[in-house]
Amino acid sequence: MMNLANRYDFVLIFDVKDGNPNGDPDAGNMPRMDAESGHGLVTDVSLKRKIRNFVGLVKDQDVREPEPGEKRFEIYVREKAILNHQNQRAYAALKLDAVELPDEVSAEDNMFVAAETADAKKKKPAKEKRKGGADDVGSARQWMCQNFFDVRTFGAVMSTKINCGQVRGPVQLTFARSVEPIVALEHSITRMAVATEAEAEKQQGDNRTMGRKHTVPYGVYVAHGFVSSFLAKQTGFGDDDLELVFQALAQMFEHDRSAARGEMSTRGLYVFKHDSELGNAPAHALFDRLQVKPKEEGAVARSFDAYSVLFDDQSLSVGQSVQPAPGVTLTRRC
Template sequence: MSLEKRYDFVLFFDVKDGNPNGDPDAGNLPRIDAESGHGIVTDVCLKRKIRNYVGLVKNEQPPYEIYVKEKAILNKQHERAYIALGIDLSSDEGKRKGGDKVDIARDWMCKNFFDVRTFGAVMSTGINCGQVRGPVQLTFARSIEPVVASEHSITRMAVATEEEAKKQGGDNRTMGRKYTIPYGLYRVHGFISAPLADQTGFSEEDLNLLWDALEHMFEHDRSAARGLMSSQRLIIFEHNSKLGNRPAHELFARIEVVRASDSTAPARDFSDYKTMLDGNEIKAFKTVVPV
């Protein structure tokens, strides 16, 4: 069943003593806005966690396969579409990288892969399956307050090679570093377009699975480096039409986060904050607000 309404949403999640999204161009330091000091988590990072959760829950079976995943060879997935459509890739049509079957191949990819019909994909490399503009889009997440990255030296009581052991005289230690932030509460904005959902086949069932993923995606993404990450609040603005009734930025402005007390000490827990909608505190994880 296709979507009959537009949705905009805000997700709050936090991290304790962890690195929510390291920057490989900066030695894996937590991503931070250099001007304001606020922490940043990219949309790509969050989409990865949603994909992993859906793949785990649905056991990577159609129509919930995952297109962009670890060690995936994307052009091989494109080939699957044409094979399923009965097109011989060695034929003249196949050699033209899809010929006039691109639209059909794109529909096949949307039907079988959850992340293609959700987030969209560029599938024109190799065998051409076209491009899909996804109905679900996310912004970068930004922390409510500035965060401070801490650097920790760590020691492994082992080395990788005999040469390293000889150089250390048998001490066999490997030094390393780990970066964390003590605490950060992050806010990310999301948008769901009903007209684009019609084009990709993103359904009500997919929407409910997305809400489920946003709530539980961190539960199956644990690692020592990421500390304790948790989804804390999900506020969904439900319009009563496909095109929507109000601009998203006006809806998002109705939500604010304030300190729970007058203390000026650095926040170290979600309980240090209150999430407010139109001046009223939100205490449930998921709140649906008619627009």
Template sequence: MATLNNRFDFVYMFDVQDGNPNGDPDAGNLPRIDAETGMGLVTDVCLKRKVRNYVQIAKGLSDGFDIFIKEKAVLNDEIDKAHDDSEVKGIKDAKEKTAAARRFMCKNYYDIRTFGAVMSTGKNAGQVRGPIQLTFARSVDAVATAEHSITRIAVATPGEAEKQNGENHTMGRKATIPYGLYVCHGFISANLARQTGFSEEDLQLFWEALKNMFDMDRSAARGLMSAQKLVVFKHDSVLGNAPANKLFDLVKVEKNTDSAPRSFKDYNVTIDKDALPSGVTVEELI
């Protein structure tokens, strides 16, 4: 696999219509918001989950593309697989064994060599700092959260049916926002990629996941979520040629309507390519 020789920074935009992009369990699963500004929030953990799910579907947990943090996984059992490997098992020195187990986990688990992991909860496989890091996604404008009453024409138990004399209705609640355009910023370190074995092939799979992961993650609760824009800044060097924040400032998102935005068409996205620093190129992958 080709070694990653360039630093990347990127801006990822996605939107939601009539859905809950990321419920907050500490607030009755209402959409996450910044309490001071009313801007909607989607955590980096939520986005990484969708990337993991896409890779799991696309690669089918094939060699080198297993997922460490997957549904119903027992993490220590996964770490045990590294220590049961013939090459690792034969090592006597504890530090060398941990380092070998760490290499095994990076080689076999896509999400570890991409996002990193703490693997010292059982048999020690060390810690990995992943080359790809994401910020929380924040909506461009304040979002209006709403709760809707919903009805199910069935009940769970005979006792409930008896109390309702056979009417059999169950009331529930559903939380949504009518529309929100979210912006996430990401960073890819070529230096850390070399340490974990994250390759050019892995990077292309990551871009593919950002483009398609919402189509693999549909649910009634999330409404219509869509990837709308992916702007990638590529540096000529491993360490980078400009600060990430200066590059992000070149991407402008402006509302083009006086009414409340209800689609991506209500925004203009521009990139000031004339102000690109030397040694940095930009590409729009979506």
């Protein structure tokens, strides 16, 4: 594995047809949208979930019952996971005594281990190592980064009860926002069955269950992403991890099909690679030059053919690279 030596920014473009890309449970699972502009939204959490699921598939991990031991591509935030059990594994593997934090953890509570260790260093010889101190938490945090892909990629708060510290990940994503305002449709659906005998008796054998379903007829969404080489050094995130992230962004919707989401597809992944770690151009200045626009203003779009994706009025084919600024290379990955 090679260390990351460059800054990256990227643009993800995807679309949805007759599906709900990201329902809001506080609004009856309606598609998320900006209440003022009507533009559709997909949260960064939703996109990260799809990346996690894709990595689990590619690396052939059993996301329900992982085997003990070190696996570089395990998933920390997985379905039905108990995070304190995940944290405990780090202490068990390192043969350290875990320090439990209170159930209701405040910012001050999170700092008590470090404070105790600082006091102990004043009272005890420097050679003596205090169990459960900052050194142990640091070792546990490093173990979590080494073994869990999503921890070293996105970061995690692991100071719940069993303290493995906190990690800020090198890969960050924004909300995805639709290019145009969306229309959220609501449909009545019927299931020709009921769940209980009591329901069947009420319907005198008709046995139907009515439900509701929300969809977006069509929408194109754009999300922005950032990769910091400085934070990558802290978590051990390397070139192979970054390549896996890009692969996931390109293919994750192909393995996330469901009746609720309809047809969702990645339509473009544009990656800006900087020659330096600090970066050679502001991210917003690069993003502003990549325009996703309808070909015909005011027309009702029902396919991606109704849109154009241009960088400085130039269309890029898959695999094509250009130099938008000194020290920056833009490549269309898919």
